[in-house]
Amino acid sequence: MRFSPNFLDELRDRVPISEVIGTRVSWDKRKTNAGRGDWWACCPFHGEKTPSFHCEDRKGRYHCFGCGVSGDHFRFLTELEGLSFPEAVERVADLAGVAMPAPDPQAERHERQQATLTDVMELATAYFEDCLQRSEGAPARAYLRERGLTGRTIQTFRLGYAPAARNGLKEYLASKGVERAQMEACGLLVHGPDIPVSYDRFRDRIMFPILSSREKLIAFGGRAMAPDAPAKYLNSNETELFHKSNVLYNFTRARRAAQGADGAGTVVAVEGYMDVIALYQAGIENAVAPLGTALTEMQLELLWRMTPMPVLSFDGDEAGRRAANRAADLALPALKPGRSVRFALLPEGKDPDDLVRHDGRAPFDQILANARPLADMIWQRESSAGTFDTPERRAELEARLKSITSAIGDESVRFHYAQDMRERMQAFFRPATTAYGNRPANRNGQQRFGGKRAQQNAFGPASERFTASDRLTRSALVRGISDLPALRESVLALTVVNHPELIVEEFDEIAAIEFDNRELTRLWAAVLGASSDGSAMNRETMLESLSQAGFAPLVEALERQIRNARIWTATAEAVREDASEGYFQALSLHKRTRALRWQRLEIEREVADATEDGDGGSISALMLRLQQVQDEITRLEQQHAIIDGFGVLSGRIKGPARA
Numbered sequence: 001m002r003f004s005p006n007f008l009d010e011l012r013d014r015v016p017i018s019e020v021i022g023t024r025v026s027w028d029k030r031k032t033n034a035g036r037g038d039w040w041a042c043c044p045f046h047g048e049k050t051p052s053f054h055c056e057d058r059k060g061r062y063h064c065f066g067c068g069v070s071g072d073h074f075r076f077l078t079e080l081e082g083l084s085f086p087e088a089v090e091r092v093a094d095l096a097g098v099a100m101p102a103p104d105p106q107a108e109r110h111e112r113q114q115a116t117l118t119d120v121m122e123l124a125t126a127y128f129e130d131c132l133q134r135s136e137g138a139p140a141r142a143y144l145r146e147r148g149l150t151g152r153t154i155q156t157f158r159l160g161y162a163p164a165a166r167n168g169l170k171e172y173l174a175s176k177g178v179e180r181a182q183m184e185a186c187g188l189l190v191h192g193p194d195i196p197v198s199y200d201r202f203r204d205r206i207m208f209p210i211l212s213s214r215e216k217l218i219a220f221g222g223r224a225m226a227p228d229a230p231a232k233y234l235n236s237n238e239t240e241l242f243h244k245s246n247v248l249y250n251f252t253r254a255r256r257a258a259q260g261a262d263g264a265g266t267v268v269a270v271e272g273y274m275d276v277i278a279l280y281q282a283g284i285e286n287a288v289a290p291l292g293t294a295l296t297e298m299q300l301e302l303l304w305r306m307t308p309m310p311v312l313s314f315d316g317d318e319a320g321r322r323a324a325n326r327a328a329d330l331a332l333p334a335l336k337p338g339r340s341v342r343f344a345l346l347p348e349g350k351d352p353d354d355l356v357r358h359d360g361r362a363p364f365d366q367i368l369a370n371a372r373p374l375a376d377m378i379w380q381r382e383s384s385a386g387t388f389d390t391p392e393r394r395a396e397l398e399a400r401l402k403s404i405t406s407a408i409g410d411e412s413v414r415f416h417y418a419q420d421m422r423e424r425m426q427a428f429f430r431p432a433t434t435a436y437g438n439r440p441a442n443r444n445g446q447q448r449f450g451g452k453r454a455q456q457n458a459f460g461p462a463s464e465r466f467t468a469s470d471r472l473t474r475s476a477l478v479r480g481i482s483d484l485p486a487l488r489e490s491v492l493a494l495t496v497v498n499h500p501e502l503i504v505e506e507f508d509e510i511a512a513i514e515f516d517n518r519e520l521t522r523l524w525a526a527v528l529g530a531s532s533d534g535s536a537m538n539r540e541t542m543l544e545s546l547s548q549a550g551f552a553p554l555v556e557a558l559e560r561q562i563r564n565a566r567i568w569t570a571t572a573e574a575v576r577e578d579a580s581e582g583y584f585q586a587l588s589l590h591k592r593t594r595a596l597r598w599q600r601l602e603i604e605r606e607v608a609d610a611t612e613d614g615d616g617g618s619i620s621a622l623m624l625r626l627q628q629v630q631d632e633i634t635r636l637e638q639q640h641a642i643i644d645g646f647g648v649l650s651g652r653i654k655g656p657a658r659a
């Protein structure tokens with residue numbers, strides 16, 4: 001049934017969206033402001049522990065900042081409860097006390113046709129189930145037993161068998177009064193102008209019913225019993241009910257499981273029907289599968305509709321690795337803050353079905369626990385694709401990574417991916433010198449760029465936090481400056497002052513830096529102002545401009561602090577490459593530390609709110625999180641390996657260092 005926009009708008013205006021949604025969620029008391037019609041809850045579409053699902057009565061909309069779902073009254077009912085759109089409209093109309101409009105005959109005919117087709121699919125499913133239990137289904141039953149499936153699992157997924165007869169299903173449906181046109185519309189028959197007599201599409205195959213997100217039967221997948229069959233797996237063709245690229249096998253069941261404790265808020269995408277069913281039987285119910293093809297954009301969106309961080313698990317063979325790489329490229333353009341994918345790669349020659357059938361769920365649980373982020377997959381694929389023993393080849397890798405990350409649509413995510421790849425490049429190509437002064441060879445035979453030291457950033461762990469010496473603090477150069485800046489902030493500021501060409505290449509990132517030190521904040525404004533017209537692109541011009549603005553004593557103090565700490569990458573003598581590397585290492589630590597401090601403040605606020613409410617359970621969990629964040633802050637603040645010669649990564653300086 002079709003409804004006019006005015007009628008739908010009237011329903012939205014009469015019924016607050018919180019009234020529709022409130023029957024399925026518990027509103028969070030701390031974040032909700034009922035008086036303003038501003039409501040927060042844990043998302044009913046994906047499992048989560050902290051409320052990120054928001055709805056506003058004024059706008060009549062909901063949105064989850066975790067999984068990205070959004071919509072209005074009717075979308076909520078169709079997506080979560082599986083109602084048809086007319087059913088959702090009727091539900092809201094009942095709440096509003098508004099009579100439903102007179103039916104549209106044409107729309108009703110279409111709805112009846114849809115319902116009729118699903119009835120035909122139900123008849124076909126029952127027929128296949130019955131055939132599996134008859135004598136002709138004995139080989140199929142034996143095959144399913146060999147695959148370890150129990151009778152209960154077979155019944156749960158409604159598995160069946162299509163006999164080898166050419167017209168078995170066709171004759172059965174005809175005996176039930178189903179017209180041939182309806183069978184063809186369901187994709188159950190092979191037909192066409194060049195086929196005189198239509199015949200069953202599925203023959204001598206184990207049948208897997210495919211359900212829509214509303215749990216309606218819409219298609220079948222069939223696994224051939226004959227080893228010489230042209231296609232091992234065969235799906236229904238595209239029909240009015242079924243569009244293969246928009247469907248995931250086991251979608252609804254997996255979504256429910258992901259919302260419960262067992263699903264732990266995530267969903268696992270595997271390659272085939274049998275993988276899904278075997279995992280379900282092993283107790284892992286939150287698994288789905290594309291329908292025999294590579295993952296599509298719409299299927300990826302369906303995964304994100306269930307969870308912001310689905311896990312893609314591919315078979316441990318060459319085809320599985322290719323599928324993982326295709327999925328990685330597919331996901332990149334659609335990434336958003338908090339929305340990505342992880343990869344759980346299986347051992348060579350294994351699939352989920354093999355693992356759980358022989359060893360139970362424990363090995364697969366371990367693989368899921370070790371799932372790797374998308375950035376790792378991209379880096380591993382590109383960095384293992386060849387040898388990088390020349391500057392040209394290293395530049396080629398850098399260009400390739402820039403091209404890949406540029407595909408990310410979200411500006412913020414794109415920026416952080418570019419930074420992540422740059423840091424990996426710096427660690428990978430940093431020379432690792434042995435105790436004897438030579439560089440060990442890597443697996444490609446070239447001199448090694450990377451290794452253990454390369455994989456630790458220049459701010460590696462050390463025993464204590466850096467503090468300026470009494471002598472430095474009392475020196476004339478810092479006299480008149482209220483507080484000596486933190487060392488990493490001094491590195492950031494002085495590196496750009498001594499190497500202002502960095503501003504040209506990384507202006508957006510440099511302009512966004514925020515300092516804790518007040519004097520450095522003022523200095524930074526002057527640095528950016530001096531370079532705004534493009535004239536201050538060398539050190540001498542920059543220093544002159546800063547001196548005229550009264551910052552010469554501060555710059556001298558920073559210079560002395562840096563040289564006392566032996567951070568040569570921030571000095572004027574460092575070559576361009578080392579200065580850039582040191583700068584980005586310092587920036588990474590700086591940004592991470594600031595983010596953690598903001599996180600600590602937010603948790604402390606939540607602790608205060610929970611204390612006010614007397615919520616002891618929440619306080620315990622929050623205090624644990626607070627301790628974890630504080631430990632991470634302490635660890636970062638103790639990373640001061642730069643003091644032990646951070647600038648002497650390659651020994652390259654433009655001239656002799658000043659004392």
